[in-house]
Amino acid sequence: MHELAVTESILEIALRHAEGSKATHITDLYLVVGELASIVDDSVQFYWDFVSEGTIAAGATLHFRRVTAQMQCQNCQHTYAPRESLPCPACGSTHCKVIAGEEFYLESIEIDQPAVGETS
Structure with missing residues (x-):
């Protein structure tokens, strides 16, 4: 359920920046999610459709x-990608x-912005 709060924060940040740029519509948002972050893409998308409704970010x-x-x-x-276990594959240390x-x-x-000379 924490995805709802996270999604609301994403919307707030996007709206603040878009409105500061006089955007008429937000078309795309690019999110970076770490493999270890407990974020489920489908849940964020589900909540996005709900929380962005009625804003310039809808759709x-x-x-x-x-x-x-x-x-x-x-x-x-040594730098490595953890898979089965967390100890260092080079020296066996668990101090990682x-x-x-x-x-x-x-x-x-x-975002979309008004054309030059247009007012919103």
């Missing part, structure tokens, strides 16, 4: 770009940190 297409998880061993500095894959953010939006 906008959501584009999801997934970022694969990356770990870095704090002992040998996540360096990618937890992201979730609105990367960009595409």
Whole structure:
């Protein structure tokens, strides 16, 4: 259910930036979602259709770009993608940190603006 709050935040951010650019319509939103983020694309899309209704973002297409998880061993500095287990495949250490894959953010939006000389 946290996708509802997340989706409402995405809408608020998109509307703030679009209105600051005098947009008449938001057409596309580009989201970056890490493999380890607990975000379900279909849920965000479902809530988007609901929360954006009646706004300049209604009908906008959501584009999801997934970022694969990356770990870095704090002992040998080896960088790797965790799969079956989390220990470092180079040295076996469990002293590792996540360096990618937890992201979730609105990367960009595409908007329509009034033509030059038009007023909205």
